[in-house]
Amino acid sequence: MELTPALARLMQELEKLPGVGPKTAQRLAFYILSRPKEEILSLARAIIDVKERITTCRRCFNFSEEELCTICKDMSREQSTLCVVADPLDLMAVESSGAYKGLYHVLHGVISPLDGIGPEDLRIRELIERLKCEPIREVILALNPTVEGDATAHYIAELLKPFNLKLTQLAMGIPAGGDLNYADRMTIARALIGRREFSETAE
């Protein structure tokens, strides 16, 4: 039973969002109906703005509202280190650690033959171009430790051989606050391989 055509259409649109089923769509639609008009127009405006204003940075392919993103424009960042990530969400995750002050390169995906995504669908060619003209000395491959992430990292590592670069990847091991008892075998194995000298002061 539909209450009104506008409400039915809104529920239909909301159901397209990830993780939103019919009941959630109904709840959201009724919430939207119940709020003051200005509040809802502000939500609609924010949705439209994101589509109208955001493009990708022409240098690193991070999301940006200008030709160059805030990170590329920030000349106080280390210009000799480049962190390669799969997508802008991963970039945000690395940024939120506060432990990285260099530049980024966003691939916009990983190689995944099953999904029909090959190297030419990613920003790999542009990465090579950057390395030819920018004074990069270290490339950090910060890809997820999954089959696709590893394959992409290996593919890029191969392409980067001709460049005289330090090539690194994120350390793998037990997460901070994690429990050995709940860590999977692969994580423990990688933590053992990557073990380091004990130091009294945690870094």
Add this chain to the structure above:
Amino acid sequence: MELTPALARLMQELEKLPGVGPKTAQRLAFYILSRPKEEILSLARAIIDVKERITTCRRCFNFSEEELCTICKDMSREQSTLCVVADPLDLMAVESSGAYKGLYHVLHGVISPLDGIGPEDLRIRELIERLKCEPIREVILALNPTVEGDATAHYIAELLKPFNLKLTQLAMGIPAGGDLNYADRMTIARALIGRREFSETAE
């Protein structure tokens, strides 16, 4: 860390929605960014339309895009039975059962002193007015079996005494497909009180 101002503002707006935390807001915002523009404009349009087009039916206070809602306009519905519900979602639930063909009256809430909602905040006065001029013979109080719902039902029942009406409420008992073992004591007690003659053919 915020990627761009527009994206940060969208996440902020999305976080206001019920059941949406920072991570879900991020996921939804990135989904919105990744979809074709027409699809997202259509979502924004649906949100705005709901606020601009929907009002309440002047007779039953159901949501409507016209002066009278689709149910009130449908003259094939029984004009002598009135089902009183707390809100349009409950109306939808009763409608979806397909077992009711009469009219509705939407209170838009229940009496709840703790939330500062008194009888004068609900469409109770309008209900009494309707009963004075419409040929209603039965009023079904279809309010939730909660403390507030019960209090509201009793309050309305008291007001309806002067009218020569059949006053009913929904049957309470074990839900269809339910399990006695998992039913709470109150539900079992009410199912026992409301027990009826065994019939071979399920109704």
